[in-house]
Amino acid sequence: MTEQIVIAPLIVALVAAIATLGTKYWPRLQRAVSVLGGVAYLAVVALLFQTVQAEGILTYQLSDWAAPFGISVVADSLTAFMLVLGAVVSFVALAFAATYVDEFGQRLSFHPLFHFMMVGVSGSFLTGDIFNLFVWFEVMLMSSYVLVVFYSGAEHTKAALQYVVLNLVGSAIMLLSIGGLYSVTGTLNMADLARRLADPAAYGIDPAPVLGLSVILFAVFALKAGIVPFHWWVPAAYRAAPAPVSAVLAGVVKKVGVYAIIRLYFTIFSVATFGDLGLPGFAGDSLLAFYGPILFVMAAASIFLGGFGAIDRDNLDDLLAYSSIGQVGFIILPLAIGATATGVVPGTGGTTIRTLAITAALIYTVNHGLAKGGLFLVSGAVYEAVGTIEFDDLGGLSERAPTLSVAFLVAALALVGIPPLSGFFGKFLVFDTAVQAVAVDAPGAELALVVALGGAILTIAYVTRAWNRGFWGPPSELVEDAYSPRQQVAIALLLVVAVVAVGIGFDPVFRAAEDAARAATNTGAYRDAVLFLGGGLV
Amino acid sequence: MTQYVLAVVLGLLFGVGTFLVLRRDVVRVVWGVSILSQAANVYLVTMGGLEGAVPILAEHGNGHGATPTDPLVQALVLTAIVIGFGTTAFALALTYRVYQTHGTIDTTELGGEAQ
Numbered sequence: 001m002t003e004q005i006v007i008a009p010l011i012v013a014l015v016a017a018i019a020t021l022g023t024k025y026w027p028r029l030q031r032a033v034s035v036l037g038g039v040a041y042l043a044v045v046a047l048l049f050q051t052v053q054a055e056g057i058l059t060y061q062l063s064d065w066a067a068p069f070g071i072s073v074v075a076d077s078l079t080a081f082m083l084v085l086g087a088v089v090s091f092v093a094l095a096f097a098a099t100y101v102d103e104f105g106q107r108l109s110f111h112p113l114f115h116f117m118m119v120g121v122s123g124s125f126l127t128g129d130i131f132n133l134f135v136w137f138e139v140m141l142m143s144s145y146v147l148v149v150f151y152s153g154a155e156h157t158k159a160a161l162q163y164v165v166l167n168l169v170g171s172a173i174m175l176l177s178i179g180g181l182y183s184v185t186g187t188l189n190m191a192d193l194a195r196r197l198a199d200p201a202a203y204g205i206d207p208a209p210v211l212g213l214s215v216i217l218f219a220v221f222a223l224k225a226g227i228v229p230f231h232w233w234v235p236a237a238y239r240a241a242p243a244p245v246s247a248v249l250a251g252v253v254k255k256v257g258v259y260a261i262i263r264l265y266f267t268i269f270s271v272a273t274f275g276d277l278g279l280p281g282f283a284g285d286s287l288l289a290f291y292g293p294i295l296f297v298m299a300a301a302s303i304f305l306g307g308f309g310a311i312d313r314d315n316l317d318d319l320l321a322y323s324s325i326g327q328v329g330f331i332i333l334p335l336a337i338g339a340t341a342t343g344v345v346p347g348t349g350g351t352t353i354r355t356l357a358i359t360a361a362l363i364y365t366v367n368h369g370l371a372k373g374g375l376f377l378v379s380g381a382v383y384e385a386v387g388t389i390e391f392d393d394l395g396g397l398s399e400r401a402p403t404l405s406v407a408f409l410v411a412a413l414a415l416v417g418i419p420p421l422s423g424f425f426g427k428f429l430v431f432d433t434a435v436q437a438v439a440v441d442a443p444g445a446e447l448a449l450v451v452a453l454g455g456a457i458l459t460i461a462y463v464t465r466a467w468n469r470g471f472w473g474p475p476s477e478l479v480e481d482a483y484s485p486r487q488q489v490a491i492a493l494l495l496v497v498a499v500v501a502v503g504i505g506f507d508p509v510f511r512a513a514e515d516a517a518r519a520a521t522n523t524g525a526y527r528d529a530v531l532f533l534g535g536g537l538v
Numbered sequence: 539m540t541q542y543v544l545a546v547v548l549g550l551l552f553g554v555g556t557f558l559v560l561r562r563d564v565v566r567v568v569w570g571v572s573i574l575s576q577a578a579n580v581y582l583v584t585m586g587g588l589e590g591a592v593p594i595l596a597e598h599g600n601g602h603g604a605t606p607t608d609p610l611v612q613a614l615v616l617t618a619i620v621i622g623f624g625t626t627a628f629a630l631a632l633t634y635r636v637y638q639t640h641g642t643i644d645t646t647e648l649g650g651e652a653q
Contacts, residue, residue, distance in 0.1 A: 131614055138621045154639040161636055164629055168571040175578040183585035
């Protein structure tokens with residue numbers, strides 16, 4: 001009976017989307033239904049998280065078709081972890097939007113689109129089938145296209161056009177890769193894929209093409225996550241979208257790309273081993289060894305390009321968008337180390353460096369989701385209060401809007417990584433991963449340490465600059481006339497409080513992340529749970 | 539033989555799609571994207587294998603014992619076509635909106651505007 005809980009987040013979000021469509025002639029009711037939908041989503045996700053903690057991996061086979069033939073929906077600790085992050089950030093953003101987006105816009109389409117986007121996000125986290133992943137990506141993207149162009153002014157249509165065309169090309173490429181994978185391995189089910197790749201001879205598969213096809217697929221995920229060199233749509237899209245949507249795009253939708261990389265490459269493809277393929281620098285062992293250097297170069301490029309880009313931005317949203325590119329680099333960096341370094345962290349009794357690396361990436365994901373989500377909401381509140389987010393017209397906000405400024409400061413300090421905020425543990429674990437990798441002599445680990453340090457300094461630089469130009473100093477004319485949007489400030493503060501709470505009560509978050517990382521590296525358990533290998537059925 | 543023809547056609551389709559995506563005219567870009575996604579669909583069908591009989595009851599069940607063509611890819615392609623249809627319609631509507639707000643659909647002119 002408990003297996004239905006797996007699809008509950010999807011159904012709740014879908015019902016919320018349809019209910020908000022049906023109530024569009026009663027704006028107050030629509031808003032109430034929408035926020036209630038957010039609460040219900042949060043509740044079922046919490047319930048799912050709890051059930052997964054108690055019972056392990058849960059699966060739901062659509063229409064009861066047994067695993068490799070039907071579509072499987074799978075919830076393990078990693079999925080549950082990501083869902084909780086998504087639910088928290090999206091709920092706060094939704095509440096913010098209810099006071100921020102203008103009346104007409106809300107009535108027209110905002111609420112249904114927002115919930116449809118969450119349907120896509122939940123589906124992407126939950127699915128156990130790669131073609132189904134493509135479908136959920138499309139559901140998520142379709143709504144996000146419209147939300148990016150929501151204000152439909154000149155700059156919005158331009159940004160959306162870029163975003164749409166880029167993602168459409170990405171979708172076509174994803175289809176290519178999926179078709180290729182199906183042709184090579186004969187399955188689309190992720191668990192079945194893992195089973196076949198682990199023992200290719202038994203299924204008559206030549207795994208060599210999987211490497212190339214996975215590279216094509218990786219480009220699509222990197223595009224979704226906004227990692228250099230697939231980052232250039234990020235600033236325009238985040239600037240164009242309404243503030244609460246930018247918060248969800250940066251805090252949740254980007255993380256879907258990160259999740260897909262962890263799930264497919266660290267759980268599924270990692271079991272594939274290759275003979276000598278004659279590739280330079282790749283001695284022909286596990287697939288992850290091939291991705292280590294690639295992930296490292298992309299992470300380092302993201303950290304530096306995002307960091308340097310953020311320093312000389314003249315617009316708060318622009319700065320936050322570039323900072324997002326850099327911060328995703330910080331999420332990918334430990335993954336790069338985890339892909340390369342094998343071995344056990346000394347003195348932990350069996351935690352591998354790969355598990356530690358994924359834990360670090362997940363903790364950083366939480367930190368970035370909460371802090372950046374909060375910052376985008378603050379930016380929205382600043383726009384509402386002052387009427388601009390150009391640094392030239394800002395200045396002195398800390399005098400006129402002290403609460404708002406505190407919200408910005410705390411979230412920004414979380415990005416920098418000051419204790420006791422969540423960012424401290426994120427940065428700490430990234431450094432710890434690098435240090436442990438140095439301890440076991442993993443190649444390039446010292447370099448990773450240098451990159452992380454450089455990135456941390458850049459973060460301090462652009463955060464300080466944003467604070468100095470926007471919040472410090474004498475108030476500008478526009479700031480003098482600013483009013484205080486109390487509700488919005490209060491809602492934005494929720495995420496800031498979450499940042500502090502995660503930092504102070506860090507232990508349960510850490511344990512959940514570690515559980516998730518263990519689930520991500522335990523291919524066998526995932527495979528057996530989905531294919532019922534433990535239970536005697538096929 | 540069929541596979542060579544299809545390989546050439548696929549190559550051409552991807553070539554034409556890429557060429558159109560790189561054009562200055564936004565409408566052509568949308569066509570290009572549309573052709574790229576259709577090419578991906580044709581590729582998907584090809585990946586399922588071209589040999590084999592009609593999946594269900596070929597020749598009233600008296601087929602020559604031939605293994606049926608894999609029907610899964612065809613189901614996938616149907617899904618992908620529907621999604622592609624929706625996104626293309628949206629992209630065209632967006633193009634019209636770009637024309638309304640900018641007075642041009644030339645990407646060079648769009649890119650040259652001040653931010």
